[in-house]
Amino acid sequence: MNTYPSPSEHDGTIPAMGGGRLFLHRVLNPFVFSVECLPRPDGTFICEWWVTGPTNPQLGSAPPVLLIHFVMGIGCKKEDLENEINMWWEQRIEELAFASAISGGIVVDSKRLKELPAATQHDIIHNHLASHDRLQHFAPAKGSRATLTIRTAFMYGLLRSLGVSKVQKEIANFESLNFPEFWDEVKGGEDITVTPEVINQRLTHAKKLLILENLTPKRGRRPNASTQMREASLPNEDFASRNNQLTREGDAKE
Numbered sequence: 399m400n401t402y403p404s405p406s407e408h409d410g411t412i413p414a415m416g417g418g419r420l421f422l423h424r425v426l427n428p429f430v431f432s433v434e435c436l437p438r439p440d441g442t443f444i445c446e447w448w449v450t451g452p453t454n455p456q457l458g459s460a461p462p463v464l465l466i467h468f469v470m471g472i473g474c475k476k477e478d479l480e481n482e483i484n485m486w487w488e489q490r491i492e493e494l495a496f497a498s499a500i501s502g503g504i505v506v507d508s509k510r511l512k513e514l515p516a517a518t519q520h521d522i523i524h525n526h527l528a529s530h531d532r533l534q535h536f537a538p539a540k541g542s543r544a545t546l547t548i549r550t551a552f553m554y555g556l557l558r559s560l561g562v563s564k565v566q567k568e569i570a571n572f573e574s575l576n577f578p579e580f581w582d583e584v585k586g587g588e589d590i591t592v593t594p595e596v597i598n599q600r601l602t603h604a605k606k607l608l609i610l611e612n613l614t615p616k617r618g619r620r621p622n623a624s625t626q627m628r629e630a631s632l633p634n635e636d637f638a639s640r641n642n643q644l645t646r647e648g649d650a651k652e
Contacts, residue, residue: 418436418437419434419435419436419515419517419518420434420435420436420437420476420479421433421434421435421518421521422435422479422480422483423521423525424484424487425532425533426487426492427533428451428452428455428462428499428533428535429449429450429451429465429492429495430449430450430451430462430525430526430529430530430533431447431448431449431450431466431487431491431495432447432448432521432522432525432526433445433447433448433483434446434514434518434521435472435479435483438471441473441475442471442474443471443472443473443474443479444469444470444471445470445471445472445483446467446468446469447466447467447468447469447470447491448464448466448467448522448526448560449464449465449466449467449491449495449498450462450463450464450465450526450556450559450560451463451465451495451503452499452535453499453500453503457534457535457537458534458535458536458537461535461536461551461552461553461554461556462526462530462535462536462552462555463503463504463505463555463559464503464504464505464506464556464559465495465498465499465503465504466491466494466495466498466504467504467506467510470486472486503559505558505559505561506559506560506561507561508561508562508563509561510561511560511561511562511563512561512563522560523557523572524572526560527556527557527568527569527572528572530556536548536549536552536553537549546600547600547603547604547609548604548609550569550597550600550601550604551600551601551604551609551610553572554569554601554604554610557569566594566597566598566601567594569592569594569597570592570593570594570596570597573592573597574591574592
């Protein structure tokens with residue numbers, strides 16, 4: 399059985415992926431971002447950003463969702479590209495991520511993900527699932543019941559916001575190969591299989607508990623956590639305070 403690599407093994411590196419394509423993935427709690435970079439003949443790069451994170455500061459009170467998706471050009475040498483991306487994140491994009499989190503994130507059209515090469519789709523889907531799992535963003539709030547149901551529903555919310563069409567299949571693949579408690583067994587070659595049908599059963603249960611209803615993005619609307627899941631959560635001022643702090647620090651530097 400082929401296993402997926404842990405994203406932590408490559409966090410902060412920018413390996414070549416064939417065809418001149420470069421892919422950078424970073425885990426910077428509470429955010430996760432991936433950037434695909436394609437070289438242009440003039441020596442610059444077209445860089446497409448996918449930034450995800452939770453919309454509520456209390457761990458497990460809301461699922462991580464897509465916060466920012468955009469394309470920009472970066473002019474630098476290949477060996478300087480990673481530093482340039484990190485600079486853009488620290489000086490501009492992190493602040494935008496906090497602002498988007500306060501507003502509940504976004505939902506990207508599924509056509510965009512389908513237009514990307516299969517390897518890029520895999521990298522985005524797997525790395526964001528694995529990274530948020532490592533950050534425990536799929537864990538329910540303390541005292542919540544139906545842990546596995548909520549875990550699956552939160553993964554569903556993330557993938558739908560990314561524009562993934564075959565959500566059940568992707569979650570099943572991820573849970574089969576990467577469920578944290580079975581990482582050693584999986585690396586040892588033991589076959590741990592979760593089927594799309596099992597994921598469907600969990601999602602049906604989540605719908606009955608009214609968890610899934612408000613996590614499912616609707617056209618023209620953003621995903622949001624259910625009211626029940628947010629009652630015990632901290633106010634969004636925590637995000638706002640962090641955002642204001644970043645703004646003040648940036649002004650001070652100028």
